[in-house]
Ligand SMILES: Cc1cc2nc3c(=O)[nH]c(=O)nc-3n(C[C@H](O)[C@H](O)[C@H](O)COP(=O)(O)OP(=O)(O)OC[C@H]3O[C@@H](n4cnc5c(N)ncnc54)[C@H](O)[C@@H]3O)c2cc1C
């Protein structure tokens with residue numbers, strides 16, 4: 019990178035606010051998705067919105083690509099610095115500016131770790147509802163960018179339902195305020211459009227987030243089933259009975275083995291699947307709801323139903339669930355987590371399909387998912403040092419996601435498109451839809467310098483739907499993947 | 504896909520070791536790297552990352568860096584080395600990591616290569632190194648070295664010692680600043696009998712820094728053991744456990760110290776197998792002592808090492824297992840508890856100290872925010888990385904003071920020194936002590952020495 023640009027950046031963040039050393043930059047070549055990697059040319063660590071704006075202006079003027087990064091827990095390669103350029107790390111911006119419990123919102127920096135907000139406000143009876151499994155590390159800015167969900171979004175809604183406003187630095191460096199603390203502000207809902215834009219509309223700085231009252235009580239049940247089919251029957255039964263659980267999560271036997279090894283909860287290792295079923299709300303009525311769930315699960319041939327009797331047990335159970343992805347590291351050196359959605363009724367069929375794909379490619383696949391909304395996370399186990407296996411994993415992933423589509427579902431429930439899912443966009447959307455997306459992005463990001471190569475099949479200046487490439491998912495070097503510059 | 508990692512280390516660019524020995528990172532079992540799936544879940548719990556925001560200072564980043572060096576994909580630039588050196592070895596990442604990454608093996612491989620190849624980091628002066636490795640590990644030498652300080656403190660001129668620090672060369676100041684108020688030294692006898700029905704026979708390790716700085720905690724440990732029906736054997740010839748050396752990658756020196764302890768305790772106890780436990784009360788040393796088996800593998804002392812490791816127990820861990828005798832006297836105290844990394848992360852000892860303290864009538868424990876966050880003491884870290892150590896020390900002090908408690912209890916000498924140093928500036932009379940001191944007070948009815956009336 020031009021030394022002049024580096025000098026300009028240094029003038030903004032100081033020498034301690036950037037890294038340019040090759041070895042250090044290597045660490046920023048990928049995120050939670052490691053299959054594609056590319057080193058940025060510089061990483062900068064701004065301290066406030068004004069610095070972000072100045073950095074972006076420098077990039078804009080010099081026509082250098084740039085990319086916001088939170089904690090880098092993206093599983094879709096959202097933080098892959100395509101074309102090198104500047105990574106803007108928000109990790110040093112982590113203040114809580116304000117907590118206004120009377121008006122039920124908080125103002126937070128983008129680099130604030132999701133769970134820190136809840137930790138700060140829980141003793142006064144509040145929490146931040148979006149609870150992605152990565153919440154101990156991922157940032158609120160990252161949640162806004164990817165519209166994160168979590169086990170409890172079944173009842174409480176995904177991130178977009180909890181964002182009132184965003185202070186954005188647009189790709190030309192201008193600072194704008196979208197939405198704000200007041201509900202239902204007039205004009206276009208630009209907050210809604212921005213949440214989930216995966217960094218392609220600019221850098222989200224401060225956010226006005228809704229805070230949620232802690233429920234008075236919980237009942238958390240663990241249902242043990244002989245087969246996945248029985249478990250899914252219970253899920254359908256619960257939903258059909260009109261119960262809205264706070265969370266409904268399924269873990270299959272392979273995943274159980276991994277979490278049991280990690281946390282020693284006492285899961286039965288011979289079970290086909292377990293369901294974590296939670297209801298929450300005001301105390302009165304919780305027991306009754308829990309009993310109804312128990313009944314339904316028994317009717318679906320649950321072998322055993324356990325209740326988390328203490329808060330400590332409940333937290334351990336959730337820890338097991340939330341750390342399940344990471345725990346599979348115990349089963350294989352590498353894994354690839356997929357993120358598909360199917361209509362709930364077709365879950366058993368989908369799981370059978372996954373099983374046959376697993377056999378076909380001789381790749382082990384563990385399953386853990388947000389059963390309540392049909393969002394499944396098949397985890398493909400492999401060894402990244404074996405290129406044969408890597409190819410198989412990519413092929414198997416494509417086949418799984420294609421199956422989701424053919425069942426009327428989608429290829430991402432919550433992890434986003436990033437670079438990983440880009441080639442599916444034309445299968446998900448019509449050329450007209452994609453054209454609309456491209457025009458919308460152009461309105462925010464006309465030069466395509468901000469997060470190039472993400473979200474839409476083409477990137478950079480040539481973001482017309484007509485340029486869509488429909489290569490297979492495993493063509494990292496084909497246009498539309500990393501060479502989208 | 505870019506450069507998939509290979510198992511065979513590639514030729515190294517610019518970091519071929521000067522001694523012509525193995526390439527960097529070759530001393531590690533490569534599978535340890537493969538345990539890391541790059542999920543990033545450890546980031547939020549790593550103190551250095553939380554402070555700098557730079558992923559090179561995170562567990563995931565450090566593993567990635569060192570692996571890249573081992574693969575020959577990256578140069579061990581001074582910057583990269585700096586990030587690896589900044590690691591506290593607090594092992595909070597092992598607690599956070601769902602994938603079971605054995606981070607200690609990875610960072611140890613780095614440390615080992617550094618002591619093999621590189622001259623000591625420029626921040627550690629020769630004098631500091633001498634004090635660290637030659638003075639600290641020997642209880643008597645350390646006590647002697649501290650004698651002038653002790654005398655000044657006894658005649659009430661402790662403040663002068665601290666002030667005098669400003670006149671010392673900067674390199675010495677950081678060592679001098681960690682000296683707490685020293686209490687009269689008790690020479691414990693080699694044997695103390697059980698009080699009440701005899702339930703166990705244990706050995707007691709006094710530690711080096713522990714015994715020099717906090718002799719009252721050793722006395723308290725012995726008393727509490729006696730009151731719990733233990734015969735306590737305290738061999739005079741025991742030495743440092745070797746933790747300081749092991750952390751610095753000086754494996755040979757550490758093993759020599761371990762061997763000495765094996766012999767000394769074996770003799771004093773009439774055979775290691777013959778005792779119920781060998782007790783230590785320094786959370787930072789515990790993990791190393793429990794690892795004696797590994798440290799002495801293949802030598803003359805393998806069997807003793809492994810037996811010693813199995814018998815090694817932290818005082819609170821042991822009491823909780825034994826089933827503690829309820830203390831007789833109340834101790835009115837509003838306290839909070841800081842989880843020493845060596846206890847919480849390395850030995851998974853969290854509930855036992857709290858459970859023991861809960862038995863004391865009149866003592867209430869307030870929750871401490873970030874209680875499992877390293878205080879920045881981390882062995883010799885306050886000497887090798889004074890800046891980060893200070894930042895974390897202040898962070899801990901702030902959290903402790905925010906609880907509104909009048910005392911903070913923690914089971915590791917390093918943490919106690921660090922917290923005294925950082926809390927003292929804000930509240931000179933705040934009681935910083937080992938939990939066993941509060942327990943001893945509750946068993947004996949005597950007010951703990953360091954607890955001032957107006958605390
Ligand atoms: C083990 C594991 C479990 C996970 N579980 C879930 C889950 O349950 N639900 C879920 O939804 N996701 C989950 N994820 C995915 C990921 O954690 C989320 O997408 C999270 O919101 C990303 O946050 P981050 O701070 O790590 O963002 P990053 O990974 O740093 O960035 C993600 C994307 O957002 C962009 N971005 C980041 N910050 C900003 C900003 N301030 N402004 C503009 N763009 C920005 C980046 O450019 C990138 O495209 C999981 C990931 C892992 C590794």
Ligand code: SF4
Pocket residue numbers: 344347538539540541542543544545546562563566596599600601602603604
């Ligand atoms: S060390 Fe563990 S938690 Fe951290 S990135 Fe690696 S696997 Fe994930």
Ligand code: SF4
Pocket residue numbers: 548549550551552560561562565589590591592593594595596597606
């Ligand atoms: S040992 Fe502590 S400082 Fe080092 S990487 Fe792990 S959490 Fe961070």
